[in-house]
Amino acid sequence: MKLDIDLAHSSYDIIIEKGIFSKLSDEIKKVFTGNKIFILTDKNVDKFYGDIVIKELETAGYEINKLVLEPGEETKAFFTLPKVYDELLNFKLTRSDLILTLGGGVIGDLGGFVAATYLRGVSFIQCPTTLLAQVDSSVGGKVGVDLDRGKNLVGSFYHPKKVIIDPNVLETLSDRVFNDGMAEVIKYGCIKDKEFFYKLLNYKNKEEVMNNIEYIIHNCCKIKKEVVEMDEKDTGERMKLNFGHTIGHALEQHYNYSKYTHGEAVAIGMYEITKISESYGETEKGTADIIKNILIKYNLPYKLDVDINEIKEAMKLDKKNINKKLNLIFIDKIGKSKIVQRVLKNE
Incomplete structure (x- = not known):
């Protein structure tokens, strides 16, 4: 391919x-x-x-x-x-x-x-x-x-x-490192491809995933290629690829990159940001639970084990923080994402 x-x-x-x-x-x-x-x-x-x-x-x-x-x-x-x-x-x-x-x-x-x-x-x-x-x-x-x-x-x-x-x-690869990559694979389904998301959810086991691995890699690269061609320098559409990453990066840093892999931290970020966006009425109810189910299926964590206020300073250093407003990536529903500006305040 x-x-x-x-x-x-x-x-x-x-x-x-x-x-x-x-x-x-x-x-x-x-x-x-x-x-x-x-x-x-x-x-x-x-x-x-x-x-x-x-x-x-x-x-x-x-x-x-x-x-x-x-x-x-x-x-x-x-x-x-x-x-x-x-x-x-x-x-x-x-x-x-x-x-x-x-x-x-x-x-x-x-x-x-x-x-x-x-x-x-x-x-x-x-x-x-x-x-x-x-x-x-x-x-x-x-x-x-x-x-x-x-x-x-x-x-x-x-x-x-x-x-x-x-x-x-x-x-x-060890199972942990393989699953680490699956978090980013799942992300593509969340932000851009509902059909792909549900294929991932319905694969029976790792063997079935590996039987379809060329298709999986190709589809993810195809989505990323289209986004990068539209917005090479990450000023708009490309930010959507960072779904789950604002919380994820802050969580990695909080634990000095020693507790969670990147994919594990992003998995937690995807679930937690979707809970937040649901509470704002920005996301279809029940979406966070659907994400939780697929993360459990691929042995990925989903629950934040630290108070979010403890990682907000790190979140403010995120590259998507412009003029004191952070561009957060929310999903309306599985397969459809958007960029929403929020001011981060400690609560």
Whole structure:
């Protein structure tokens, strides 16, 4: 399966194909004519795919260097950047060379930010290895790092030359990491696609999900592609992709990224924001319960275990906070979303 993203200053393909990592060089050659490739990955991914990818690329004649980082959100931080830049300088990477991000959202976001800033911009290709990265963070050009006071507060819009997705790599994910990605999959149904939402709700088990995984990834990427093409710089329609994220990001930060995965925090955010919007009369009654049911089905949390006033300061630092008003994403009902401005006050 193939999708093309067509933007004013950039266009690239998303390739979704089981087993494509075994012919990675063929896809790279379509967009890259240089010789040096720098692979950025983490220990979890390297254990399964590092040697396979290096062997395939070296056999095709590329000169390869690899940096393996610690897994986890803590790595997506400013202090990691000098280490990566040093490795690029030691490898003598130039603007005619390539960075390849092999990993989940942390590696993709960090590697993309490095690509955007090193020598004022070098080419990169995304090879996302988690479901969350495949359906969300690898597509759309958002790259960045976290600060102590909040997530993704430093970053840029910088698009890859290509996104190469091999659904087979999901077989090596733990159930928790797989379900983490399902939270973002569910989000797409909530905001844009009622039929898709109810398909997800009706799948019998993980085996049935995996039997339909190419369709699931393709549908999520298709929705994101259409939104990004409409609003690349996140000033309007694209904000809807952050449904559940305002509370989710604040919750992640509250626990120093140690208690909840990103998807788990977003799951809680989707349920909690829908309870709030129902209480305002902005959302069809019973919608929060429908969301709760699908989150339970995919072993995702839904209940906020902290007083919302404790995380409101972090919510105010959200990038959607403009002129002291926070753009919150509500859904009218499953499949239909909207942006609503609210002033956050401690209660």
